[in-house]
Amino acid sequence: MKKLSTIISGIIMLMLLSGSISAGSNTAINTAESSAADYVDNSILLAQADTAASGTEDDIYLEDEMMDDLDEPHESIADPLEPINRAFYHFNDKLYFWVLKPAAKGYSAVVPEPARRGVKNFFNNISFPVRFVNCIFQGKFEGAGYEVGRFVINSTLGIAGFMDRATSQFEMPEYDEDLGQTLGSYGIGHGFFLNLPLLGPSSLTDTIGSAGDAFLEPMNYLDMKTKYDLSIKAVETVNKTSLRIGEYEDLKKSALDPYVAYRDAYYQYRQSQIKK
Amino acid sequence: MKNRFIRHLTAIFILLFFSLTIKAGEATDRIKAATDKLIEIVANHDLDAPEMAEKRAKMIRETVDEVFDWSEFSKRALGKNWRALSKEQKNEFIFYFSQLLERTYMDKTRNYSGEKMIFLDEKIDGKYGTVGSKITLSSGKDAAIEYRVIKPGNKWFIYDVYVEGISLVSNYRSQFSTILTKSGYDELLKRLKAKVDEQS
Numbered sequence: 302m303k304k305l306s307t308i309i310s311g312i313i314m315l316m317l318l319s320g321s322i323s324a325g326s327n328t329a330i331n332t333a334e335s336s337a338a339d340y341v342d343n344s345i346l347l348a349q350a351d352t353a354a355s356g357t358e359d360d361i362y363l364e365d366e367m368m369d370d371l372d373e374p375h376e377s378i379a380d381p382l383e384p385i386n387r388a389f390y391h392f393n394d395k396l397y398f399w400v401l402k403p404a405a406k407g408y409s410a411v412v413p414e415p416a417r418r419g420v421k422n423f424f425n426n427i428s429f430p431v432r433f434v435n436c437i438f439q440g441k442f443e444g445a446g447y448e449v450g451r452f453v454i455n456s457t458l459g460i461a462g463f464m465d466r467a468t469s470q471f472e473m474p475e476y477d478e479d480l481g482q483t484l485g486s487y488g489i490g491h492g493f494f495l496n497l498p499l500l501g502p503s504s505l506t507d508t509i510g511s512a513g514d515a516f517l518e519p520m521n522y523l524d525m526k527t528k529y530d531l532s533i534k535a536v537e538t539v540n541k542t543s544l545r546i547g548e549y550e551d552l553k554k555s556a557l558d559p560y561v562a563y564r565d566a567y568y569q570y571r572q573s574q575i576k577k
Numbered sequence: 578m579k580n581r582f583i584r585h586l587t588a589i590f591i592l593l594f595f596s597l598t599i600k601a602g603e604a605t606d607r608i609k610a611a612t613d614k615l616i617e618i619v620a621n622h623d624l625d626a627p628e629m630a631e632k633r634a635k636m637i638r639e640t641v642d643e644v645f646d647w648s649e650f651s652k653r654a655l656g657k658n659w660r661a662l663s664k665e666q667k668n669e670f671i672f673y674f675s676q677l678l679e680r681t682y683m684d685k686t687r688n689y690s691g692e693k694m695i696f697l698d699e700k701i702d703g704k705y706g707t708v709g710s711k712i713t714l715s716s717g718k719d720a721a722i723e724y725r726v727i728k729p730g731n732k733w734f735i736y737d738v739y740v741e742g743i744s745l746v747s748n749y750r751s752q753f754s755t756i757l758t759k760s761g762y763d764e765l766l767k768r769l770k771a772k773v774d775e776q777s
Contacts, residue, residue, distance in 0.1 A: 555678075
């Protein structure tokens with residue numbers, strides 16, 4: 302009995318210790334910090350946004366020399382077609398403010414938000430083959446399995462995909478993979494930036510990717526006249542926009558060069574998706 | 578024997594408590610405190626009245642200034658161009674750039690409708706670190722927000738924010754370098770000032 306309690310508490314203690322060691326290693330590294338002594342007071346002064354006393358002010362920017370990051374070349378996407386891209390940017394900008402946004406606003410006045418989320422989930426669920434195949438292309442077999450599970454759960458329990466039960470109840474989040482990311486994961490670069498009319502920001506590789514993905518998109522196989530096809534696309538677009546009103550406005554408002562901000566946001570977003 | 582067991586138990590509880598307090602992380606605590614304070618301000622409807630707008634803005638600004646290191650933001654957003662500036666120019670740039678970022682932050686709080694922020698993890702490497710968090714948007718989607726933090730003295734400060742993998746600093750750096758290459762620093766400062774004026 303005595304032995305048992307000692308053993309048990311010993312094991313628990315060990316577990317806890319290892320836990321606190323791994324957590325504590327943060328602070329351990331902290332103390333092993335290098336000689337950044339003169340940096341210390343400077344940034345605090347600046348962070349207070351005060352113009353500091355003149356004595357220490359001379360030292361304020363000393364640490365510039367220590368910042369290697371300053372000289373690191375900034376990663377960005379090539380943009381040889383900038384003049385055309387900018388022209389399309391202005392076109393899409395007007396299209397958004399004059400057509401898409403008013404349409405989305407009118408639509409959200411009629412359709413309540415939960416229903417709009419449902420429509421989004423519905424379209425998302427149908428695009429399952431795109432994600433599934435690209436998971437496989439990238440060797441993400443677990444992701445492919447998850448996607449199958451998600452499709453089954455959401456198509457049944459989620460009532461034809463209108464509810465994302467897989468995420469909300471089974472903690473199976475979506476694996477958002479597409480052919481552009483697949484090509485990226487094979488080491489194929491973006492090529493260059495392309496801002497397409499109506500479709501918005503893309504890159505050479507991503508444009509080729511979405512053309513390929515179109516073959517996997519079940520919506521494209523619906524045997525319907527083009528006009529119905531178009532209106533489905535329109536519903537999807539307006540619905541999606543209605544859930545994101547304000548995002549583009551925010552970006553534009555806080556940017557000094559909205560086109561570059563937009564291009565960079567696209568590039569960074571895609572890069573982070575490829576890394577996932 | 579019983580006594581011994583109790584002693585073991587106490588030791589376990591002390592350790593448990595200790596490990597939990599370490600796990601939360603200093604940087605996370607700082608950001609969380611500021612976020613909680615911001616939510617309190619934003620959720621306080623007494624401050625919604627037009628005559629309180631100035632007070633509200635001031636309270637938000639003070640809270641944000643407490644955790645954001647604007648000089649680090651400015652430095653990184655200008656990259657190597659930072660070195661070419663004189664001390665006065667640097668201070669001027671920090672002043673206007675911080676105003677632009679504060680306004681952006683303030684605009685974001687205007688759309689706030691009770692979204693919850695969850696802090697996920699904290700990674701520290703020397704005086705740098707990252708704090709991961711996520712916020713559930715009104716559209717039902719989770720947005721990943723990652724804070725990059727630096728500890729110049731005894732406190733952590735935010736020097737960059739990644740929203741869904743997009744770095745705020747990098748985004749500005751692209752814009753700034755485009756303007757600097759095409760038109761030079763004076764034009765950049767002019768546009769920065771104009772942007773701040775336009776928003777106020």
